[in-house]
Amino acid sequence: MTELRFDEPGRIDTRQGERLMELIADLREEQALLEIGNMLASGWKSTDVMEYCLQAMREVGKRFESGRYFISGLIMAGELMRRANELLKASLVQKQPESTPGTILLGTVSGDIHNLGKNLFAILVRCEGYHVEDLGVDVGPERFLETAVNIRPGLIGLSCMLTSALPELKATVELLHDHSAEHGAPVMIGGNCIDQHILAYSNADYWAKDAIQGIRICNRVLGKG
Amino acid sequence: MTNKAEDQPGGKIKKMFPGRPRGRVPKGEVWMGTDFLAQAGFSDTPDNHSRLAHELGMDMICLPTADAMDCKPALGYRYFRPSDIRTAAGSGHHLVAAVVDGPLQEMVNRAGLMETLIGWVRDRKAFMEAYTREQEKILTLAAQCLDMGAQALVITDDMASERGPMISPGDIDTMCTGFYTRAVDMIHRAGRHLLLHSCGKITGLVPLFDRWKIDGLAAVQHGPNNLVDLQHQLPDGIIMAGIDADLLEPESSPGPEEDFSNTIALLRPSGGLILCSACGLYKGHHFDRIKRIYALAEKQGPGSA
Numbered sequence: 001m002t003e004l005r006f007d008e009p010g011r012i013d014t015r016q017g018e019r020l021m022e023l024i025a026d027l028r029e030e031q032a033l034l035e036i037g038n039m040l041a042s043g044w045k046s047t048d049v050m051e052y053c054l055q056a057m058r059e060v061g062k063r064f065e066s067g068r069y070f071i072s073g074l075i076m077a078g079e080l081m082r083r084a085n086e087l088l089k090a091s092l093v094q095k096q097p098e099s100t101p102g103t104i105l106l107g108t109v110s111g112d113i114h115n116l117g118k119n120l121f122a123i124l125v126r127c128e129g130y131h132v133e134d135l136g137v138d139v140g141p142e143r144f145l146e147t148a149v150n151i152r153p154g155l156i157g158l159s160c161m162l163t164s165a166l167p168e169l170k171a172t173v174e175l176l177h178d179h180s181a182e183h184g185a186p187v188m189i190g191g192n193c194i195d196q197h198i199l200a201y202s203n204a205d206y207w208a209k210d211a212i213q214g215i216r217i218c219n220r221v222l223g224k225g
Numbered sequence: 226m227t228n229k230a231e232d233q234p235g236g237k238i239k240k241m242f243p244g245r246p247r248g249r250v251p252k253g254e255v256w257m258g259t260d261f262l263a264q265a266g267f268s269d270t271p272d273n274h275s276r277l278a279h280e281l282g283m284d285m286i287c288l289p290t291a292d293a294m295d296c297k298p299a300l301g302y303r304y305f306r307p308s309d310i311r312t313a314a315g316s317g318h319h320l321v322a323a324v325v326d327g328p329l330q331e332m333v334n335r336a337g338l339m340e341t342l343i344g345w346v347r348d349r350k351a352f353m354e355a356y357t358r359e360q361e362k363i364l365t366l367a368a369q370c371l372d373m374g375a376q377a378l379v380i381t382d383d384m385a386s387e388r389g390p391m392i393s394p395g396d397i398d399t400m401c402t403g404f405y406t407r408a409v410d411m412i413h414r415a416g417r418h419l420l421l422h423s424c425g426k427i428t429g430l431v432p433l434f435d436r437w438k439i440d441g442l443a444a445v446q447h448g449p450n451n452l453v454d455l456q457h458q459l460p461d462g463i464i465m466a467g468i469d470a471d472l473l474e475p476e477s478s479p480g481p482e483e484d485f486s487n488t489i490a491l492l493r494p495s496g497g498l499i500l501c502s503a504c505g506l507y508k509g510h511h512f513d514r515i516k517r518i519y520a521l522a523e524k525q526g527p528g529s530a
Contacts, residue, residue, distance in 0.1 A: 027346060070389070073346065163470060
């Protein structure tokens with residue numbers, strides 16, 4: 001990675017926002033980060049820069065859904081956003097209290113160690129501004145419940161790729177529902193083996209066929225979209 | 226297409242298993258895990274892989290092989306040394322295949338999937354330098370396996386997720402074609418076969434595989450691919466597959482078994498099928514399930530296999 005050098009402070013150029021969106025959507029990492037630095041140096045508010053970043057990520061999501069981008073592009077966009085967040089973070093903290101539309105508790109259920117879909121979802125919802133508590137893979141029902149009670153998330157996401165782990169998925173949903181008064185969060189399930197039938201089998205509240213659909217559900221449930 | 230016998234449907238299988246009774250579907254497994262062997266009363270040694278394969282009526286054994294174990298993930302099966310291939314081949318009962326992680330897989334083993342894919346997008350020159358280092362090590366390992374008597378190589382390189390390739394087919398061409406054309410050339414010059422394994426939906430990559438002249442696909446999933454469609458795409462190729470993960474579960478309902486029987490019935494006439502699971506046999510309960518699945522496959526009748 002090259003060292004970033006930003007322009008001296010100057011006048012705000014509204015075309016910079018459009019240019020930043022294009023650079024992020026095209027995954028031009030170093031140029032995009034340079035542009036963010038230049039925008040901040042020109043007097044842009046971090047929140048306005050972030051808004052362009054999020055619009056760019058939505059464009060990345062569209063390109064992925066249309067088949068123009070592959071998983072590598074989605075992951076690269078997430079990495080770019082992680083670095084952009086680092087640049088913007090200090091300024092955001094200084095100028096306003098950090099706010100998040102909500103917290104999402106996430107993990108792959110016991111008996112399953114797949115994490116690609118879960119990690120993609122985590123990247124994308126973080127880009128949307130959510131705080132993610134990711135418990136990792138092979139997570140038992142009790143650990144989901146214990147964490148949910150402690151952090152009281154807005155949504156709990158259970159990932160499951162293997163049909164052999166479906167009984168664990170069902171048991172986890174049951175335990176979380178039995179104690180819903182203690183955490184108050186609905187449960188969304190997602191993963192390769194998940195469909196409408198598994199939603200009915202598990203009695204979960206929502207299901208998502210992929211990370212992009214998962215974000216839509218988050219935004220709907222947590223009142224962002 | 227040529228008129229060579231090996232290029233006719235089923236020709237490669239006939240060459241791989243010359244003494245096999247006509248009508249039986251050949252069987253083999255890319256991965257047999259330690260717990261699976263234990264359930265059958267065996268420790269995880271090359272000799273015992275041969276014994277268990279014989280007991281189950283398999284026609285080939287596959288030994289995951291590596292010359293360094295430092296970065297290998299713990300997935301329920303062990304890796305063997307190239308010299309173990311000679312031990313297994315010495316039993317003489319089965320075709321012995323070495324299973325070798327491909328260059329992309331090795332990079333993922335070392336750095337993780339996300340870091341590897343980010344590396345590809347971020348700095349291709351650095352990525353390809355690292356890839357080339359891996360490919361040279363793997364070609365050396367493959368040559369050792371051939372020297373030790375491996376009659377086929379299964380190269381495992383996860384290039385796809387359930388949705389499709391993780392990077393574009395054009396990028397996979399740029400990344401992998403150099404390695405695979407060299408590997409195929411080396412293995413074919415030795416008169417052996419190369420099968421490729423990748424998880425996920427690989428139908429979009431089959432034209433590349435065809436161009437690389439690989440002999441077939443191993444442990445590929447029916448769910449995201451549809452094996453019958455894959456076979457149409459690779460009409461002269463070997464399809465070592467047929468058993469998806471849900472069929473191996475003990476409470477498998479009649480649905481998956483019916484789907485399995487129908488799929489096998491469609492795949493058998495081509496003569497290019499080796500019955501194999503898409504995920505490997507790791508768990509103890511797979512022992513009873515695989516016997517049941519083999520019995521279902523044999524009920525199908527002789528066909529052309």
